[in-house]
Amino acid sequence: MIETISFILSALVGVMIGINLNRLKIERKSHKQLEKLNHSYFKGLNYLLNDDSEKAIDVFIELAKSSSETFEPQLALGNLYRRKGEVDKAIKLHQSLISQPNLTEDYRTKALLAMGKDYMSAGLLDRAEVLFTELVEIEAYTPEALYALCDVYQQEQDWSEAIKAATRYENVSGRKMSGDIAHFNCELAEISYANGNVNEANAYLDAALSIDSKCVRAKLMQACDFQKNKKWKKAIEAYHKALEFDDVFASEYLNDMSYCYSMLKKCSEFQQFLMEFIKSYRGITPVLVLAEMYKKFDGIDAAEKFVEEQLVEKPSVRGLDLLLKLNLEKNNDDGSNITKFKVLEKLVNSLLEKKPNHRCRKCGFGAKNLHWQCPSCKSWGTVKPIYGLESE
Numbered sequence: 490m491i492e493t494i495s496f497i498l499s500a501l502v503g504v505m506i507g508i509n510l511n512r513l514k515i516e517r518k519s520h521k522q523l524e525k526l527n528h529s530y531f532k533g534l535n536y537l538l539n540d541d542s543e544k545a546i547d548v549f550i551e552l553a554k555s556s557s558e559t560f561e562p563q564l565a566l567g568n569l570y571r572r573k574g575e576v577d578k579a580i581k582l583h584q585s586l587i588s589q590p591n592l593t594e595d596y597r598t599k600a601l602l603a604m605g606k607d608y609m610s611a612g613l614l615d616r617a618e619v620l621f622t623e624l625v626e627i628e629a630y631t632p633e634a635l636y637a638l639c640d641v642y643q644q645e646q647d648w649s650e651a652i653k654a655a656t657r658y659e660n661v662s663g664r665k666m667s668g669d670i671a672h673f674n675c676e677l678a679e680i681s682y683a684n685g686n687v688n689e690a691n692a693y694l695d696a697a698l699s700i701d702s703k704c705v706r707a708k709l710m711q712a713c714d715f716q717k718n719k720k721w722k723k724a725i726e727a728y729h730k731a732l733e734f735d736d737v738f739a740s741e742y743l744n745d746m747s748y749c750y751s752m753l754k755k756c757s758e759f760q761q762f763l764m765e766f767i768k769s770y771r772g773i774t775p776v777l778v779l780a781e782m783y784k785k786f787d788g789i790d791a792a793e794k795f796v797e798e799q800l801v802e803k804p805s806v807r808g809l810d811l812l813l814k815l816n817l818e819k820n821n822d823d824g825s826n827i828t829k830f831k832v833l834e835k836l837v838n839s840l841l842e843k844k845p846n847h848r849c850r851k852c853g854f855g856a857k858n859l860h861w862q863c864p865s866c867k868s869w870g871t872v873k874p875i876y877g878l879e880s881e
């Protein structure tokens with residue numbers, strides 16, 4: 490209800506502004522014409538206030554036919570419909586504006602841009618693409634049309650076209666798109682890997698890194714490929730590079746790093762690295778990886794002692810979970826304590842299961858797993874691990 494009222498108020502303000510502006514413009518018109526216009530407007534508004542938007546639209550469409558002076562408020566009303574999710578009404582209104590006779594080129598392109606956005610909202614990507622492409626070709630609203638086109642191609646997963654549109658957008662707007670373009674190249678690399686075209690995939694990753702020299706995703710994909718092909722040394726180097734670029738994603742691959750070091754029988758070297766790393770890193774994953782190494786090489790008691798010490802500095806539910814597991818594994822306690830540990834472990838697990846591990850730093854979307862593109866706001870590289878007691 491509040492939404493409807495605010496929508497109508499916005500429409501009312503928009504239309505009233507339109508009327509007042511147009512009042513000045515059409516001073517020379519006859520009093521009779523002005524009266525007719527105002528009458529139609531208030532008739533349309535009356536329908537809006539009574540929540541009869543179908544009839545309101547018909548009135549506004551008739552108005553659009555009779556006078557181009559009412560263009561701006563009609564356009565705004567259509568945009569309001571789109572924002573409210575009533576895309577079919579937005580399209581109907583904007584379409585009627587485009588079909589107005591004697592429409593100036595400026596108004597026509599404005600309406601085309603608005604209708605392109607309507608089609609996007611309705612998921613009619615092909616139609617949106619046609620309109621935005623036309624705008625780019627006639628050099629009208631070029632930055633907006635290119636940005637929208639880039640959006641269309643991302644939704645269609647046409648990454649090559651997305652790269653072209655983003656590059657052109659960067660050139661005309663001056664806004665940096667290198668981070669996004671690097672991700673588009675990573676998407677192409679994913680497809681190439683899936684099709685078994687390793688050389689092609691590597692070329693895309695090189696392209697990603699040449700556009701964004703600190704693209705963690707591209708570096709991690711290279712590391713994974715090295716690891717898959719048992720090139721342990723190269724994989725380790727690539728993982729370290731990714732850490733240098735930005736260690737925020739470290740929790741995603743420290744276990745893989747550990748595996749590569751173990752294949753080279755250099756676990757103590759990795760252990761030393763992690764001991765240094767935990768001093769600056771905020772999360773708990775390196776502590777958990779180190780604890781596993783203590784358990785393997787020095788026994789459960791050493792691992793338990795290490796985790797206990799670390800939890801004093803870095804309280805963590807995941808750390809507590811490991812501590813409980815270590816205690817249960819020791820299995821040298823009397824039965825009653827084991828039951829208590831099991832109950833606690835179950836509680837801790839159910840707590841961890843319910844919590845997202847990642848969150849988009851832009852829109853707040855929470856997720857269990859890492860997404861390179863936020864499923865909610867569609868930004869690239871903004872979903873990152875959550876640091877704190879119950880997560881990383």
Ligand SMILES: [Zn+2]
Pocket residue numbers: 849850851852853854863864865866867868871
């Ligand atoms: Zn987001």
